[in-house]
Amino acid sequence: MPELPEVEVIRRGIAPHIEGRRIVSATVRNSMLRWPVPGDLGLKIGGVRITKVSRRAKYLLFDSGEGVLILHLGM
Numbered sequence: 001m002p003e004l005p006e007v008e009v010i011r012r013g014i015a016p017h018i019e020g021r022r023i024v025s026a027t028v029r030n031s032m033l034r035w036p037v038p039g040d041l042g043l044k045i046g047g048v049r050i051t052k053v054s055r056r057a058k059y060l061l062f063d064s065g066e067g068v069l070i071l072h073l074g075m
Contacts, residue, residue: 002073007058010073015053018062022049045069
């Protein structure tokens with residue numbers, strides 16, 4: 001599992017490439033995680049523009065202004 005400094009380095013590295021861009025599509029490979037992932041997640045977030053990439057603890061947060069997509073690297 002990545003440590004906090006590594007997550008921050010990844011956030012800083014990907015933010016310039018993601019902020020201001022749109023999500024084209026999303027694929028849920030395993031919907032049975034700690035919390036169930038909605039089957040229509042790809043439809044809900046397709047076309048959404050990411051306005052900001054931030055971090056809270058070891059989670060990456062992709063903010064669209066309409067909601068936040070939470071990502072854990074889980075390595």
